[in-house]
Amino acid sequence: MIIGIDLGTTNSLVSVWRDGQVELIPNALGDMLTPSVVGLDADGAVLVGLAARERLITHPQLTAAVFKRYMGSDRKTLLGSQAFRPEELSALVLKSLKADAERYLGEPVEEAVITVPAYFSDAQRKATKIAGQLAGLKVERLVNEPTAAALAYGLHQSEPESRFLVFDLGGGTFDISILELFEGVMEVRASAGDNFLGGEDFSEALIDGFIAAVGKQHGLTDKTADPAVYQNLRKQAEQAKRALTGAPTATMTVLHAGEPLSWTLSDGDFLKLCEPLLKRLREPIEKALRDSRLKAIDLDQVVLAGGATRKPLVRKLVAKLFGRMPAMNLNPDEVVARGAAVMAGLKARDVALSEVVMTDVCPYSLGIEVSEQLGPGRFQPGFYLPIIERNSVVPISREQIVSTIVDNQPALHVSIFQGESRLVKDNIFLGELILPVPPRPAGQISVAVRFTYDVNGLLEAEMTVAETGEKHRLLIEDNPGVLSPEQIEERLAALAKLKIHPRELLPNATLLARADRLYQQLLGEQRQWLAQETARFQAVLESQDEALILPARTELKQFLDEIEGDGWL
Known part of the structure; x- marks a missing residue:
C-alpha cells in the first residue's frame, strides 16, 4: 500500500487511494489535520501534532514549529538538551502520520508519495526524501504541491479540455502552477513560487502590528525576547485572522509582565499590514504566465490550495488579478493531500486511474559556472550558463559543450548552480566536480556537460571529455546542509532511541x-x-x-x- 502525504509547514495530512477514490486518514484525535509541530513532554517523550502545538506557549523551549522552511539546511533546533535537524523533526511528523495510516488501514505501510513546494531546491527535495527514510518510508515519488492540487482537481473536471492555474498559498510557502488538461493528459505548463511566503508571514505581520500599536508603550518591543509571549501572540494572530474572515474587527489580547494588553483591529488595518505580502504574491503569477506564454484571459479556472487562501483579502486579490472568482470546489486544506493520494494510486497502477497521464516541469534553471572572455587572454569567472531552462518538461536531459581557457590546463572545475541570475554568486550552489583533462593548448580540450533531471526533482550531471571519451558522473548528493549516507545511518540510530508518547x-x-x-x-x-x-x-x-x-x-x-x-x- 502506497500512501500520500502532504507534509506542510503548518499542518500535515495523510491519504490513500483505495477502491477507486481518495480517502483522507484521521489522526489519533480523529482530526484530518495534524499540526506540523514536535515537542518533548515532562518525561522526555516525543509529542507530535496538536498536543505539541498546545505546548508552544507553555513550553517553548521544548517545542518546535515551522521547521519545514529550513529543510535542506544544517540548522539545528534545541528541544531541551537535544538538537534536531529540520529533516529529523519532519521525520517525526511523518512517523506519526505513518502510524495513523497503519492503524486506519490495518496493515504495515512502507511506501509513500510526499508533496513538496514546486520551488523547493534540489537540497530541500533531498532533505524531504531523507526525512521519509528516517521515518521508515520508501519515498516512491516527490510531487510538487500545486501539481498534486491540480491532479485532485482534474479528476473533478467535467470538461475534457481546460487550462487552469493553481494558486497554492500554504503556511510557509507560495506556489503557482499553470496546467493544461486534454484527452486524459494533465500537463504542467509553468511553475513559479516563493519558499518564504505563506500564512505564517501574515501572522507575523499581525504580531508586528500589535507591537507597534500597543506593545512598545508597555515595554514589549522585541517579539522574540520572551518565547512564551511570542507564541501567545502567534496564537492570537491566528485567531484574529480567522475572526476577520467573517467579522469586520478582531481583538488580540496577551498577558505581558502580569498586565493584559489588547488591540482591536479592522479588516482595513489587516489589509494595510499585509500590503507588502500581497505585492510579493503578484511576481510569481506574472512569471508563470510569461513562461507559459498565456494571458489571464486564456485560463478557464483559477484553483485555490493551501489553508492561507481562506483569507478574504487573498481571495479578493485573486479575483482582482484574474477578473473572476476562484474555484473552491475542494477544501483548500485537503486538496494537496488528495492529489498525493491520486499520485500514489498512479504509482500503484490502479485500474481506475489508467486513463490519467501526468507531466511536470523543472521549476528553476540549472547550469554551471563559466568564464567569459573580456579581451585578448583576459577571462572573467563567475558567469552562469543555464543547461536546463526553468519550466522544461521533466524528465529531461540537456547538454552543453565547454572548453579549457588556459594552456596545459590539468583539470576542469565544474561548479553546478540553480537559479535565474546572470552571475553565479546570486544563484544557489549545488555541487562541484573536478575533471582531469589532458594538457593541451587552450581551447583544444572540450567537455560535454549533460544534465539529467528526473520526476522527483533530482539532478545528475555527466561530463565527457571529447578527446579521451572519459566520463565522470556526479549525482548531486553532497549539497551543503544535506546529510550523507553515513550521517543518515547515525541519525536513524539516534531517532530509534527516542521515546514516543503512547x-x-x-x-x-x-x-x-x-x-x-x-x-x-x-x-x-x-x-x-x-x-x-x-x-x-x-x-x-x-x-x-x-x-x-x-x-x-x-x-x-x-x-x-x-x-x-x-x-x-
Missing part, C-alpha cells in the same frame, strides 16, 4: 496541554475554575479506568470550549 494516551495529553496553556492566559475566577477542573480530570486519569476517563475527558473539553471555542483547528 498514541492511545495522546487525547489526554493534548487536553492537559491545552488546559495548561489556558491557565497561563486566564486571570481571576476563570483561572481558579480551570485549575479545579484540570485537577479533577487528572485524578480520574490516575484510576486508569477508560470507562471513567472518557466522560471526564469530554466534560473537560466542553469546559475548555466554553472558555475559548474550538482552539486553533
